[in-house]
Amino acid sequence: MSISINVSDDNKTATMKINGRFDFSLHNDFRKAYKDVSLSGGEYAVDLSATDYLDSSALGMLLLLKEHAESQGCSVKLTGFSDEIKEILTIASFDKIFALA
Amino acid sequence: MSRSSADNKVVLVVDDDSTNRMVLCALLKESGYLSLIAENGEEAVNIVDENHVDIILLDVMMPIMDGYQAAKIIKSRQINFIPIIFLTAMTDETALAKCIDSGGDDFLTKPFNHTLLNAKIDSMLRIAGLYKNIADQNIEIMEKNILVEQEMVVTKKLFEKIIHNDLRGDKTGLHYSMSPMSMFNGDLILAEKNQTSGFDVLIADFTGHGLSAAIGALPVSDVFHSMTQKCFSFTDMLAEANSKLIELLPTHMFMASGLISLDRSNNVLSVINAGLPAMYLYRDGQIVHTFKSKNIPLGISKLSSSQFEVEMQTLEYGDRLFAATDGIMEANNPHGEMFGLDRLLSIFEDNQHSETLFNDILSSCSEFCEGAEQTDDITLLEVCHLENIEYMSDKELVNEQRLASDWAIQFSLDIKSLRQFDVLPYIMQAVNQLQPLESGRTSVHTVLTEMFANALDHGVLKLDSSMKDTPQGYMDFYQEKQKRLESMDEGHIQISLRHELDGESGGRLSLHLMDSGDGYDYKNVDVDKNQYSGRGLKLVSSLCTQIKVLGKGNSVMAYYDWSNKD
Numbered sequence: 142m143s144i145s146i147n148v149s150d151d152n153k154t155a156t157m158k159i160n161g162r163f164d165f166s167l168h169n170d171f172r173k174a175y176k177d178v179s180l181s182g183g184e185y186a187v188d189l190s191a192t193d194y195l196d197s198s199a200l201g202m203l204l205l206l207k208e209h210a211e212s213q214g215c216s217v218k219l220t221g222f223s224d225e226i227k228e229i230l231t232i233a234s235f236d237k238i239f240a241l242a
Numbered sequence: 243m244s245r246s247s248a249d250n251k252v253v254l255v256v257d258d259d260s261t262n263r264m265v266l267c268a269l270l271k272e273s274g275y276l277s278l279i280a281e282n283g284e285e286a287v288n289i290v291d292e293n294h295v296d297i298i299l300l301d302v303m304m305p306i307m308d309g310y311q312a313a314k315i316i317k318s319r320q321i322n323f324i325p326i327i328f329l330t331a332m333t334d335e336t337a338l339a340k341c342i343d344s345g346g347d348d349f350l351t352k353p354f355n356h357t358l359l360n361a362k363i364d365s366m367l368r369i370a371g372l373y374k375n376i377a378d379q380n381i382e383i384m385e386k387n388i389l390v391e392q393e394m395v396v397t398k399k400l401f402e403k404i405i406h407n408d409l410r411g412d413k414t415g416l417h418y419s420m421s422p423m424s425m426f427n428g429d430l431i432l433a434e435k436n437q438t439s440g441f442d443v444l445i446a447d448f449t450g451h452g453l454s455a456a457i458g459a460l461p462v463s464d465v466f467h468s469m470t471q472k473c474f475s476f477t478d479m480l481a482e483a484n485s486k487l488i489e490l491l492p493t494h495m496f497m498a499s500g501l502i503s504l505d506r507s508n509n510v511l512s513v514i515n516a517g518l519p520a521m522y523l524y525r526d527g528q529i530v531h532t533f534k535s536k537n538i539p540l541g542i543s544k545l546s547s548s549q550f551e552v553e554m555q556t557l558e559y560g561d562r563l564f565a566a567t568d569g570i571m572e573a574n575n576p577h578g579e580m581f582g583l584d585r586l587l588s589i590f591e592d593n594q595h596s597e598t599l600f601n602d603i604l605s606s607c608s609e610f611c612e613g614a615e616q617t618d619d620i621t622l623l624e625v626c627h628l629e630n631i632e633y634m635s636d637k638e639l640v641n642e643q644r645l646a647s648d649w650a651i652q653f654s655l656d657i658k659s660l661r662q663f664d665v666l667p668y669i670m671q672a673v674n675q676l677q678p679l680e681s682g683r684t685s686v687h688t689v690l691t692e693m694f695a696n697a698l699d700h701g702v703l704k705l706d707s708s709m710k711d712t713p714q715g716y717m718d719f720y721q722e723k724q725k726r727l728e729s730m731d732e733g734h735i736q737i738s739l740r741h742e743l744d745g746e747s748g749g750r751l752s753l754h755l756m757d758s759g760d761g762y763d764y765k766n767v768d769v770d771k772n773q774y775s776g777r778g779l780k781l782v783s784s785l786c787t788q789i790k791v792l793g794k795g796n797s798v799m800a801y802y803d804w805s806n807k808d
Binding site: 198200201204205208231232233234235237238 | 449518519539542543568
């Protein structure tokens with residue numbers, strides 16, 4: 142599975158890791174991964190360190206995750222991205238709507 | 243013993259021996275099947291033609307038409323799968339193979355064993371059920387395909403409507419290329435003249451395809467054309483388009499977009515890049531400015547018009563701006579490589595003749611792809627700043643004939659109204675309603691806009707126009723304007739418009755603007771109209787028959803004469 146999700150013991154952090162290409166083919170898996178997660182405050186972290194490509198439909202999926210997180214009063218943080226992926230995120234000005242670390 | 247799998251299933255028993263038929267029918271009845279009977283192959287074929295039959299038990303040797311022949315005919319005519327089980331006393335392999343060959347699906351040797359008969363019928367009916375599912379799904383897929391094709395046609399029609407206003411050409415300096423399927427991939431280019439006789443262009447790339455992208459393209463095109471025509475600022479227009487898209491699009495969909503506004507009265511290019519790859523301004527053989535994306539794509543979060551980050555550059559004639567959606571950079575060749583930024587930039591570097599640059603980029607990209615099928619489509623746009631620009635006839639802009647008349651209107655705007663909203667579009671709308679200026683609509687917009695800007699900037703806000711002499715100053719000027727507009731607590735502008743008929747098909751529109759500013763010592767400025775303060779009034783005087791500065795220099799009168807000779 143190219144997507145994994147880990148929820149911390151205190152139920153405050155959910156970390157999703159995406160391996161390989163992050164594109165439309167992950168649409169269902171990505172949504173399935175977080176859909177039943179309900180955090181008590183805190184943050185969703187998307188670990189992109191093993192992601193080698195990200196396209197505009199992935200940006201759309203991140204927006205869906207953001208909507209899910211915000212409905213629980215949580216935020217979304219993107220981490221571990223390469224320079225190429227950072228460029229894509231910056232072009233879409235996602236640095237303005239997500240925390241990048 | 244009746245079983246539910248047998249409910250209402252119809253078994254056709256074909257045998258010339260009446261005892262065999264009776265035995266079989268009795269067994270089938272006991273198991274809960276309904277049965278039909280035929281005495282030979284020909285009767286069987288006729289019954290299948292006229293009745294619903296789920297499965298056939300078929301004897302081999304019969305008078306008139308034997309089982310082999312009947313099986314062949316039934317199998318060749320059937321639309322749905324009807325299993326045939328041959329009933330035979332023969333046990334030699336060749337005869338059994340012939341049963342299968344002629345279209346039989348299984349065979350049963352006489353004498354019949356009740357349990358085996360039930361088992362064979364059950365298993366055949368199960369297979370028939372699977373066939374039916376597949377057949378139903380195929381029909382469904384076929385129907386869906388037809389629907390998709392119809393949607394494509396609708397989408398294409400919608401897009402053709404959207405892109406009706408085509409300003410492309412060597413005479414306008416606007417060129418763009420969209421590969422044929424790109425509209426289905428959600429790329430969009432819209433262009434509309436603005437009040438400086440330049441034009442505004444929107445280049446956009448929707449996430450999503452086909453109809454779903456068209457759903458967003460329709461309101462965007464509506465907002466773009468109507469608000470640009472009514473002279474709303476492009477930031478107001480984008481804010482409106484943005485809020486429409488937020489309303490309409492599902493969360494994961496958005497529109498990466500670039501707005502390019504060519505201001506020909508000040509020779510300034512304004513760019514808002516919201517999620518598109520960098521745009522390049524090319525001058526004298528090199529890239530002189532890169533407009534990177536500094537805004538969130540449209541359709542994601544609410545933005546007021548002042549939240550858009552606008553980049554401005556002063557232009558020289560012959561300057562070219564290049565913009566593209568991500569299709570070019572992500573174009574793939576058969577070896578799985580992407581065209582990429584470096585290749586694109588090297589085309590700019592190697593270029594010898596700026597006129598060919600646009601086509602060079604397209605042909606390099608298509609050479610690179612070596613005919614590989616593209617996942618995204620290729621949309622490229624070029625805006626060239628020409629010294630002389632010429633549009634096709636304005637006739638299409640003329641509404642139904644309205645009779646000209648004499649009229650006058652006056653507006654007084656205090657500082658609060660000046661601060662709160664852009665009043666000009668509303669005034670221009672009123673003028674358009676009142677007066678059918680055939681060819682002069684754009685010119686009157688320009689005259690009024692420039693006079694108004696002059697009264698506001700230099701009169702009410704007391705800004706110095708010499709600030710605008712350098713590119714940096716131009717931007718500082720607009721920042722300072724915004725600051726003063728917000729902090730100023732008094733000031734007003736009075737606009738008076740009067741129209742008088744002149745004969746049957748002409749008239750004079752007088753525009754009088756007076757502001758609360760200090761005016762200026764216009765008597766000591768050279769009366770040569772090229773020396774009027776600022777570029778704005780110079781433009782006004784070139785469009786009008788006459789322009790007069792009155793009072794202490796805070797009052798300007800312009801006369802615009804029009805006529806329809808044709």
